Structures are given as structure tokens and as C-alpha cells.
Amino acid sequence: MRRARRTGDRRGGQDRDGTRAKAGEEKLTSQQTRGLKNKPNSGRSSLQDHRDYHQVQMDVERSLAHFPRGMRPEQRAVLQEQLVAVILAVLSSRPELHYYQGYHEVALALLLVLGPRAAAALLDQLSMHHLRDFMDPTMDNTWHILNYLLPLLARESPQLHSFMERAEVGTVFALSWLLTWFGHVLPEPTHVLRLMDFFLASHPLMPVYVAAAVVLYREPEVLACPCDMPSLHQLLSRLPQPLPTESLLAQALNLFARHPHSQLAQETAMRTHSSLSIEGSFTALRAASAHQRPDWVLQKQRQQPGYQKASGSQAGPSTLVKAAVWGLSATLGAAALAVTQTALGWGPEVLWKIF
Secondary structure (H helix, E strand, C coil): CHHHHHHHHCCCHHHCCCCHHHHHHHHHHHHCCCCCCCCCCCCHHHHHCCCCHHHHHHHHHCCHHHCCCCCCHHHHHHHHHHHHHHHHHHHHHCCCCCCCCCHHHHHHHHHHHHCHHHHHHHHHHHHCCCCHHHHCCCCHHHHHHHCCHHHHHHHHCHHHHHHHHHHCCCCHHHHHHHHCCCCCCCCCHHHHHHHHHHHHCCCCCHHHHHHHHHHHHCHHHHHHCCCCHHHHHHHHHCCCCCCCHHHHHHHHHHHHHHCCHHHHHHHHHHHHHHHHHHHHHHHHHHHHHHCCCHHHHHHHHHCCCCCCCCCCCCCCCCHHHHHHHHHHHHHHHHHHHHHHHHHHHCCHHHHHHHC
């Protein structure tokens, strides 16, 4: 495995001397496959009983563009069936793991190199380590990891960071980069495998540093873009092809050395705390506003002793109704102002998360 790490870090990765598959096998023999209780060749009926079977099946059927070009339809059909089996073998053996969309793209890269049995075993190990935070019941840890990106950009280019903050673009554009190890946005399988070599040989947070390197590489394009969220999100979501993969990986290593993740942790924690705080504030606001509705006020009034319903078609709106409507208007107006002011200081990924 030490050899695999050296070749994964160097230019060209593990495919130059044919060590990619050997490295995967070496990793498996060193850690074994004891944790994988279910094998990818289990019966189809047992796979269909898994809670994520239908979602995995749909995602695999939609992933035709990520299979090697020129593959015959019958070969691709076999690989798709194997891919579903590999994924569900891991998920069935680890019930605490939750499937996420994009997981199948990491699994596909492993399957193409290692075959179903070894791919399932290595995917099991990655799911318990490098990909573990993405496989929680909620996306809280995923957002936490994404929040490393902006502080890293701020350290490297305050101008770029300030521009992105003013545009309120957030970090959602990089979500698929992390979840799929860039497999979703890179059209060439060779580039996907090259990044997989690199990530297997690196710290689990290395995809964040590669994402930062990509954004920094595109800084001139970003600064020339209109400073608004839709325009900037569209620009950053679509990577130009071809990318200078090797120079970007070299820059990511340099960023990792100069800005260790431990130094970014405090800034990241502050952003995460802000996200959790606003979510709690909106929960309290919803509860408070529910008790300010005019119908709720009238219902409470009717429950009081001595309440008499107004009669006569000429009777105008009661003072109680007017007061309730005025109170509701004032409450919602103050809340809207507070939310607008708060949103100016927080990225749109926070609001996207809440709603």
C-alpha cells in the first residue's frame, strides 16, 4: 500500500506502471473483507428487499454516460447489474450507512478496475472512512465539510472570496464534486480514475482542496462573471474541458501543506454554527407565527366564559379581529426584515438547507 500511495501522489498516478488494480488488491489483503457480510453475487431477490434498492437501480440506469465509450449494450447491462449488486452488498452489510445519490459513481470507478468482488470490499472500506460523513441520515456533516471551502479560498485570494460572498453563491456548486470524487463532472474515465488514485492516497478532506484549486484556477473567469448568484453558480457548476489535472493536483497538495485542515476547523465550525442557529431561529419563528393567526386568536376567545358571537349583517369587523390582523402584519414585517438582513451575511446554501 505504501507503493500505491507514492504512485497515487505522483504525476500520472497508478496507471503508468499497471499498479492500480494491484494496489486495490493489496489494500484488500491488508484489511481483509471481514466487514462485508453480504457478497455482490448474492441472490437478486435478497437485493430487492433492501430499502435503497429502487433508488440505486434508478441511479445506475441513469449513469450510461459514465461507462466507457464504445461498450456494447450487453456488456453495459452486465456491468450495471454488477454495480447494483456491489452497492447493495456494502449497504446490506452496514445498515448504519445511508445511500446518497452519487455514491454509485464512486462504486462504478472501482468496479471498472477491480471487478465486482474486490470493488465491493474496497467500497466497504471507503464507506467507513473517506466517504463516511456523506452516509449519515442527514447532510449535516456533508455541509460541514463543504464549509471548509470558503475559508480556504479566503486565505488564498481575499478578492475572489469577497466576490463570491457578495454574489452569495455559497458552496452548493461543489457538492457533486465531493460526493462523487468529481466523477459526475469529468467526462473522461481516465481523469476520474486519476483523481481516485490521488484521493485514495490522501487525507479524506483532500477533495475540498482539489475543489479550491479548481476555483482558484478559474479566478479570472469568476471575477469577469456578473456578481449574482445564478450567473456565478452556473459558471462554477460547469467545469471547462480539458482541465489541467496534474497541475491542479499539485496545487491541492500545496494548499494542504500551507493550510492544514486543523487550522481551518475553527472557521468552519463558526459557519456550521451559524447554519444551525438560523435553522433553530426559523423553527421558533414558525411556532410563534402559528399563535398569531387571527383564527387561532378567535378560537381562544370563544373558549373564554361570557363570549357572545356578534349578530346582524351590518356589524362591522370587531376590534379583536383588527388587532389580530395588525399584530400579524407587524410580526411578519419584522420577521421579513430580520431574515433579509441575516441573508445578506450568510451564503444561500444556508437557506437552501433550511427550505
